[in-house]
Amino acid sequence: MFTATSLDQLPDRETILSLSGLDFMRAILRGEIAGPPIATQLNYTLDTVEPGKVIFRGTPTFEHTNPxxxxxxxxxxxxxxxxxxCAIMTTVPKGSVYTTLEYKVNLTRAIPLGTEIVAIGTTDHTGRTTGVAHGEIRGVADGKLYATGSTTCLIMKVAG
Structure with missing residues (x-):
């Protein structure tokens, strides 16, 4: 996956709207479309894309610590x-986009620095205007649950 380093490397509106959400996410995974710049800053990458499911891998480093x-x-x-x-995005039809309306996070334990994790998002429901999903962060080596979350996203049909 390549990550955009400037605004002109991000996909344009025409590209975004020409693909279903699943095809868009798969194009990011294949490196055909730039991934989100924030992924570089936070040290995570797109790992898996399936209908209704997305997995990111990441490792927190010193730059991601609190005081x-x-x-x-x-x-x-x-x-x-x-x-x-992004799990919801995999269910969005061609010509539509999404944005997060709200999300909730529950931290269950501290992630030790340098621990590789997977963040797994799974869609629970996708309708015409909203999508609901849940997620979890687990350690790759230990399988421990570090956090859970839930989200509601707004799905918008964009006029061409």
């Missing part, structure tokens, strides 16, 4: 927002 040296809650939240919303 007490723990992984900042925003890191958990961003990965969960990304995997859950």
């Amino acid at each position: 007490m040296g723990g992984v900042h809650g925003g890191w958990y939240g961003t990965l969960l927002d990304s995997c859950m919303a």
